[in-house]
Amino acid sequence: xxxxxxxxxxxxxxxxxxxxxxxxxxxxxxxxxxxxxxxxxxxxxxxxxxxxxxxxxxxxxxxxxxxxxxxxxxxxxxxxxxxxxxxxxxxxxxxxxxxxxxxxxxxxxxxxxxxxxxxxxxxxxxxxxxxxxxxxxxxxxxxxxxxxxxxxxxxxxxxxxxxxxxxxxxxxxxxxxxxxxxxxxxxxxxxxxxxxxxxxxxxxxxxxxxxxxxxxxxxxxxxxxxxxxxxxxxxxxxxxxxxxxxxxxxxxxxxxxxxxxxxxxxxxxxxxxxxxxxxxxxxxxxxxxxxx
Amino acid sequence: xxxxxxxxxxxxxxxxxxxxxxxxxxxxxxxxxxxxxxxxxxxxxxxxxxxxxxxxxxxxxxxxxxxxxxxxxxxxxxxxxxxxxxxxxxxxxxxxxxxxxxxxxxxxxxxxxxxxxxxxxxxxxxxxxxxxxxxxxxxxxxxxxxxxxxxxxxxxxxxxxxxxxxxxxxxxxxxxxxxxxxxxxxxxxxxxxxxxxxxxxxxxxxxxxxxxxxxxxxxxxxxxxxxxxxxxxxxxxxxxxxxxxxxxxxxxxxxxxxxxxxxxxxxxxxxxxxxxxxxxxxxxxxxxxxxx
Numbered sequence: 001x002x003x004x005x006x007x008x009x010x011x012x013x014x015x016x017x018x019x020x021x022x023x024x025x026x027x028x029x030x031x032x033x034x035x036x037x038x039x040x041x042x043x044x045x046x047x048x049x050x051x052x053x054x055x056x057x058x059x060x061x062x063x064x065x066x067x068x069x070x071x072x073x074x075x076x077x078x079x080x081x082x083x084x085x086x087x088x089x090x091x092x093x094x095x096x097x098x099x100x101x102x103x104x105x106x107x108x109x110x111x112x113x114x115x116x117x118x119x120x121x122x123x124x125x126x127x128x129x130x131x132x133x134x135x136x137x138x139x140x141x142x143x144x145x146x147x148x149x150x151x152x153x154x155x156x157x158x159x160x161x162x163x164x165x166x167x168x169x170x171x172x173x174x175x176x177x178x179x180x181x182x183x184x185x186x187x188x189x190x191x192x193x194x195x196x197x198x199x200x201x202x203x204x205x206x207x208x209x210x211x212x213x214x215x216x217x218x219x220x221x222x223x224x225x226x227x228x229x230x231x232x233x234x235x236x237x238x239x240x241x242x243x244x245x246x247x248x249x250x251x252x253x254x255x256x257x258x259x260x261x262x263x264x265x266x267x268x269x270x271x272x273x274x275x276x277x278x279x280x281x282x283x284x285x286x287x288x289x290x291x292x
Numbered sequence: 293x294x295x296x297x298x299x300x301x302x303x304x305x306x307x308x309x310x311x312x313x314x315x316x317x318x319x320x321x322x323x324x325x326x327x328x329x330x331x332x333x334x335x336x337x338x339x340x341x342x343x344x345x346x347x348x349x350x351x352x353x354x355x356x357x358x359x360x361x362x363x364x365x366x367x368x369x370x371x372x373x374x375x376x377x378x379x380x381x382x383x384x385x386x387x388x389x390x391x392x393x394x395x396x397x398x399x400x401x402x403x404x405x406x407x408x409x410x411x412x413x414x415x416x417x418x419x420x421x422x423x424x425x426x427x428x429x430x431x432x433x434x435x436x437x438x439x440x441x442x443x444x445x446x447x448x449x450x451x452x453x454x455x456x457x458x459x460x461x462x463x464x465x466x467x468x469x470x471x472x473x474x475x476x477x478x479x480x481x482x483x484x485x486x487x488x489x490x491x492x493x494x495x496x497x498x499x500x501x502x503x504x505x506x507x508x509x510x511x512x513x514x515x516x517x518x519x520x521x522x523x524x525x526x527x528x529x530x531x532x533x534x535x536x537x538x539x540x541x542x543x544x545x546x547x548x549x550x551x552x553x554x555x556x557x558x559x560x561x562x563x564x565x566x567x568x569x570x571x572x573x574x575x576x577x578x579x580x581x582x583x584x
Contacts, residue, residue: 186364187394189382191408191460201411205398282398282440 063252068259071252081241081253092260094236095226098154099268102161102222110169110218111211117170118177119203135167139225143232157229157237164225165218172214176207209283212276216269223265238264308495310374310385310463312338312361317370319356320521330356332521333370338464341494345507347553348517348525349561354500355391357522358468361498362388374463384408387462389470393449395441401452402428402437408460420459427455430489447478454489467499471506483509484538491535504557508549509536516553519560519567526556 027033044065050056052064071077075084082088117124139160146156180202188202230239238257245253277284314336320329330353338344348354359365361372363382372379379386395404405424409415415423428434431451433444441449450470457465470486471479483506490497490510501507507514514528530549532540540546 181394183390183392183394184396186362186382186388187390187396188407189364190362190384190386190388191456192384192412194411197411201407202396205396208398280398282400282442285440285443 061251063255068252068255072256072259079245079250079252081256088256088260091236091238091241091257092264094234094240095230095238095261096264096268098158098161098226098230098237099219099222102158102226103165103219103268105158105162106165106169106218106222107215110166111173111215114170114173114211114214115177115199115203115207118174118207119199124174131167131170135171139164140228143229146229147233153233153235156233157226160229161222161226165222168218168221169211169214172217173207173211176210176214177203179210180206208276208280212272212280215276216272219268219272220265223261223268227261308461308463308465308493309340310496311340311376312336312464312496312498313371313373313376314338314361315371315373317360317367317372319353319360319365319367329521331360331367332523334522334524335370336515336524336527338496338498339513340496342512343490343497343499343510344513344515345499345501345511346515346517347501347504347507347557348522349519349557349564350502352517352520352560353522354502354517355468357517358388358466358498358500361464362386362466384412384460385463386466387457387460387464388466388468389450389453389457391469391472393441393446393453395449395453395456397441400438400440401433401444404441404452405456405459407456423459424455427459431455431485445478446474447482450474450482451485454486458489458495463496465495465497467497467501469501470499472502480538486510487536504550504553505541508532508546508553509538509541514549514553516556517560519564525560528552 048065050059050064051062052066071079072082073084074082077085080087081091113127117127142160142163143156146159150156150159184202184206185198188198193201226237227239227242230237231243234240238261241257242254245251245257314334317331317334318329319331320327322328334357336344346354346357356365360367361379363379363386374385395401396407399407402424405427406420409420425434428437431454433448433452433455436444436448436452441452444452453470471482474482487510499507499510508530509532511530514530516525516528517523518525528549532543532545
């Protein structure tokens with residue numbers, strides 16, 4: 001109730017301000033971001049207490065937040081990587097570039113594959129069993145073969161990341177086509193659609209919501225397998241940075257690599273979501289109306 | 293066979309007035325040993341420029357009848373003729389307005405309305421736009437032309453759907469319980485709106501409903517179907533004068549129509565009830581005889 005009253009008065013006050021100010025005002029007056037901040041502080045605080053203040057057994061080996069952050073932001077890093085070194089960005093760039101290629105290939109192949117599988121019964125009968133057999137094979141099991149099959153450092157890593165995200169995008173797209181209500185197909189048929197009209201005007205837009213959920217998951221999966229692959233084969237990249245630190249028996253760059261991975265992975269998945277929301281105005285508005 | 297056949301095809305002024313004939317149409321489902329007949333030997337004429345309402349006990353096969361006339365399914369025996377020619381698959385000559393809304397959620401109201409002519413490409417762009425604007429105005433959705441279906445109320449969605457159907461100038465408009473799921477108030481407004489729309493152009497209309505009063509106030513001919521499998525039990529000609537008013541439902545004639553129709557429907561509903569009971573009794577007998 002209190003919340004309601006506040007919301008109404010905020011709305012009135014925001015109404016008299018210019019658009020962008022009102023937007024900033026609304027952002028600042030929402031409670032969400034403060035909770036997020038509080039959560040972050042609590043989390044880092046716990047980490048700090050466990051590792052640096054009390055040095056709880058098993059946690060004494062883990063570098064605490066103070067050590068990690070001071071190393072990460074120091075102009076002359078003691079152990080080689082910080083935001084001021086070129087090396088840090090080279091690792092990040094190497095991984096991002098691989099993810100970019102892997103994600104593009106996986107989407108370019110997986111989405112059409114899923115669409116056709118959902119659209120044509122016959123095509124699904126041909127392809128689905130193969131996909132189901134290949135899917136449970138862990139990506140790590142592919143590593144030796146990938147190294148033998150592809151030359152250099154780049155292509156095996158990209159191959160492995162592609163493979164993992166391909167399954168996810170294909171299956172989610174297929175699910176998206178299956179989720180389309182029969183009545184839209186009927187309506188389209190009634191309105192005189194030929195099969196290719198139905199494909200472009202019903203199957204594709206109807207599958208979009210599930211497809212983009214799938215793409216968000218698939219870019220995450222691409223990151224998992226990329227790092228696994230970089231640990232085995234590679235000369236640059238965040239995964240390599242972590243393994244390299246392990247080889248040299250230093251823990252701080254390891255944690256720097258992990259944190260960076262987390263942030264970059266999150267960022268990429270947000271990017272995918274933004275593109276999805278752009279392409280699905282109709283759905284974004286529907287969700288907004290339900291206050292989600 | 294009929295003079296209308298010569299005019300078939302070209303969208304003339306008489307384009308909304310097709311003549312539909314069902315000749316001994318039957319349809320069932322399942323394999324021979326467990327076949328369930330849903331529509332049985334239905335012969336029916338839907339006169340040009342008239343509104344034929346079909347009522348029947350729930351689950352009697354009304355929707356199957358709609359699917360057959362629309363071309364989503366084909367009859368096992370018998371023929372369905374439009375202006376003397378047998379009908380094939382779904383076509384914009386026989387437009388369906390669906391039970392629950394089947395507007396494409398990813399298209400705006402305007403895009404939904406022009407969908408049919410646009411994909412068929414059988415209307416010049418400018419004429420199509422003008423027609424769409426005119427129709428939007430007629431159904432009172434001009435302000436909502438750029439909204440998505442989810443942003444419209446139930447009544448607005450039904451009106452948009454009507455506009456989407458009418459723009460195709462169908463020879464027959466098939467309405468499958470079009471106002472189901474609306475609240476009582478909206479429903480009555482929609483009925484009144486639809487009544488005006490029909491009386492303006494008198495397009496041949498097949499109106500399936502389970503509401504007897506709705507059928508009486510709208511229809512020229514009231515077809516009462518039997519319990520499953522659907523047969524034509526009776527055709528009542530409704531001779532209320534046009535233009536119709538809702539107040540006419542209080543008239544003596546309307547009351548008599550209603551009573552006659554309800555009596556028949558009651559009889560049919562009872563049949564299904566006693567049939568179920570006899571089936572149950574048979575089952576119980578079979579089980580107990582096996583036990584002994």
